[in-house]
Amino acid sequence: CDYPESNKGTALKDFRVSQLSCNTALLLVTIGVALLVSTVTVTALCMYFDLPWYLRMVCQWTQTRRRARNIPLEELQRTLHFHAFISYSEHDSAWVKNELVPCLEKEDIKICLHERNFVPGKSIVENIINCIEKSYKSIFVLSPNFVQSEWCHYELYFAHHNLFH
Numbered sequence: 001c002d003y004p005e006s007n008k009g010t011a012l013k014d015f016r017v018s019q020l021s022c023n024t025a026l027l028l029v030t031i032g033v034a035l036l037v038s039t040v041t042v043t044a045l046c047m048y049f050d051l052p053w054y055l056r057m058v059c060q061w062t063q064t065r066r067r068a069r070n071i072p073l074e075e076l077q078r079t080l081h082f083h084a085f086i087s088y089s090e091h092d093s094a095w096v097k098n099e100l101v102p103c104l105e106k107e108d109i110k111i112c113l114h115e116r117n118f119v120p121g122k123s124i125v126e127n128i129i130n131c132i133e134k135s136y137k138s139i140f141v142l143s144p145n146f147v148q149s150e151w152c153h154y155e156l157y158f159a160h161h162n163l164f165h
Contacts, residue, residue: 057125082112085135087155089145096141132159
């Protein structure tokens with residue numbers, strides 16, 4: 001053999017070619033199986049890590065930012081229905097409902113709580129964004145439970161971005 005370079009000088013009787021390089025059907029089946037296994041693995045990982053949910057959240061957040069950019073400041077201020085949106089962990093709900101909310105509402109402060117102001121049928125992310133947009137301020141009840149709550153992190157994230165937009 002003179003070519004390929006890696007087989008130069010090999011006697012023809014000792015030259016071996018793999019089944020995969022000679023059989024086109026076997027090559028196509030091997031590539032197909034590899035692609036199928038890769039696709040199934042990527043899909044399973046996406047579902048395990050909630051990738052579709054994150055994509056919907058980013059899409060809704062982007063739509064909200066675009067909508068906010070096209071609305072004049074005066075009109076945005078007219079859409080404010082609440083003085084404050086309260087974000088807290090469910091583990092702290094007794095204190096929020098029995099202590100914080102009555103104290104604030106006694107001072108004629110309109111409070112937005114997810115139990116009474118979220119719109120049924122809308123996604124949680126969309127409700128969070130809408131409630132934060134309709135509130136002048138956001139109040140966060142920080143506790144160890146809050147830090148461990150994934151939903152509280154999203155509320156903090158959206159409120160933070162709302163502050164700068």
